[in-house]
Amino acid sequence: MIDGIEVDAKAGATIRSAAETVGIEIPTLCWARNLNPANACRLCVVEVEGTRPLVASCSRTVEDQMVITTNSARVRENRRSVLELLASAVELDWAESELVAHFVEYEARSDHFDGTKLEEASKIHDDLFAREYSRCVLCYRCVDACGDQAQHTFAIAIAGRGFESRVSTEFDVRLPDSACVYCGNCIAVCPTGALTPLTEFVMRTESTWVQERQVVTHTVCAFCGVGCNLELHVQDDNIVKVTSPSDHDISLGNLCIKGRFGWQHLD
């Protein structure tokens, strides 16, 4: 039973995916279709009858006769706090549009808490990647995509403790000196714009990135015989970014360096 609706869910399904089957959307920040649940952001919490704490619906699996409430006052209060705490430490103005919408939905105020912001210089070590720790919410998506859930390159992990936690290369070496192969599968899953292709980063900092003027066209990569699907983000007749659809069974949102950045030869 989810929000009063009888749900016939498959064994092993998560609460969040079961809710989706009856049209109930549960917000999330760290969950991604092509990754395992990281259980990091706590935005997807719900109430389960008989369980004292709120539970993370992205990873908790359904049980027979479970009674779940996804949008109670207590749940909403928690989600608002999560959003406000994140906003107190992190810049969220480049975040996915869903995240911005959550602030409206849960009446969260980014200035509610007077937190300390990370004010570190952008890390730009090459012509393809930009990393901004000031936008990172430590959701682990990039680490998981680089690691054993997709790319298996293991170039990045979380280093440090508490407020000093950072996504880092081995021994914090510069990215070109690390194991990184520049597939950008970390960029693809970043929900807050902490990781961006350099082209997007430059346009955003110069205020020439205008999402509303962008059209996305689906096509197929031309750099080998695998046939990865591409989403070409086009603004004013120029490609400004390439991504891959996370629901296509060939590429599952992932690409290699040629697929994600090779388009730049057209400029």
Next chain:
Amino acid sequence: MFGVGGGTSSFAEIEDADLILLWGSNARDAHPIFFHHLLKGIKNGARMWAIDPRRTSSAKFADTWLGLEVGSDIALANALAREIIHNGHADEEFIANATSGYAEFAASVEDWTPERASDATKLPTAEIRALALAIGQSKKVQICWTLGITEHHTGVDNVHALINLALLTGNVGRWGSGLVPLRGQNNVQGGGDMGAIPLRLPGFTDVSDAVQRERCEREWGASLPDQRGWHMSEMFDAMHERALRALWVIGENPADSEADADHARAALSGLDILVVQDLYLTRTAQLADVVFPAAAAWAESDGTVTNSERRVQRVRRAVAPPGEAHDDLEIIFDVAKICGHDWGSPDAEVVWDELRRVSPSHAGMTYARLSDLGGLQWPCLDESDPGAPFLHGRLWQQPLVGARAPFAAVEWRPPLDTLDDDYPFRLTTGRVIDSYNTGVQTERYPSPIRTGDTLDICRADASSIGVTSGDRVAVASRRGAIEMTIRIVEGLPRGLVFSTMHFPGAADVNRLISDAWDPKSGTAEFKATAVRIDRCASEIVAQ
């Protein structure tokens, strides 16, 4: 394979395999997203054997790496077959029901003892025996390969040797087992399917097939030759003999990509007329009399491409081509019009629907279905057909429907370019992860991991020549000499050096390669060149 020109399996099948043979393929670098599927297979419990002279980035994920001698693949495959037979692991029921030529094949491999194969491959007999046992004991084996198998003077025989292993153990026609040739380019499969091969018509039917020829003649209102044409290697021979005088090159850079590049450039320069249609002014285009600037097919025009799992997918125009560049279709229609054939206004979907009328395998693939379903795998016979994730399931039907799948006895012949005291090193070429073919497109984006025109070599060989990383050397073959920069790497055995072909402007590697080609495929032996490496490079090249 078995009369059908395509890989047998879907990429997803490797996730359910028990045993993965990655043979002559560095998919980690050359097909990175296929490798994601392969890694899922390993996580699901598959064992993986990497069979490659180099310990590549792919081989590092393998349970076992077999670093065989370049060009000794048939010796290994034949010995594996013999061991499988002697172990009692041949699938006799499948062989009896669905194959032909088994007795002759079994006799042909009987001499291939592990000891004899060990001499040819330089692999320990224990590893040959262990792999044979692994194949024999696995239910679902995926055999994947790339140009490490096909770019030899015995390329077609190499492929047959792998097919033999699949037939011997019944590893074809079932989900999770199969033969997976990974195509190097986005539409190699589609080009062949469309009939852009000298002996094929659209639908991959032979030009001698009267029924298909008549179907095309009716559609096109023209009579078609019933004789095969020239493949590219034959065309170059014909250019040298002046039997071929005019050439129209579309989206290819043979001046850089052909083996024995000096010879190829001479052939192109000697033509009466050379027309080149390309995105950029490539080295080939610089030799041309006429250049048609073309649109980028994947972003500036509409159409389809077919991937390595026979999946036809839509490419779409997202941006306008620059300057005077035009869609390939427009250019061809315009030339036809000048030649007196008005084909109307070019429309990719209209051309596709014409193909659907002449190729039964594509008949069910409307543009709408291709979009809605994320592509379709041929054969797709009508608009209710979901397409074919894997081929040859019929081989498991009893009684058998259709033709038997033939074994092909193949004999090992070592590379033509032999090593001797003058040319003691084996040079093999291949791709790296951030670049593509002759670099026409990939040199135009800023990769932070570009290695450039290096000659990769193991530390021991570098020491023996007296060079270290960063040193310039002269690399000479029986065709010519070029300068390169030494890079000492892990993963190469003694006597083997490696280079990419991505930077012909800086290191014209294909000048070194022999243009002797496999008479069955027309593919040159890019993987096995005998070279000499010397210090003091500039003096030797100048001579």
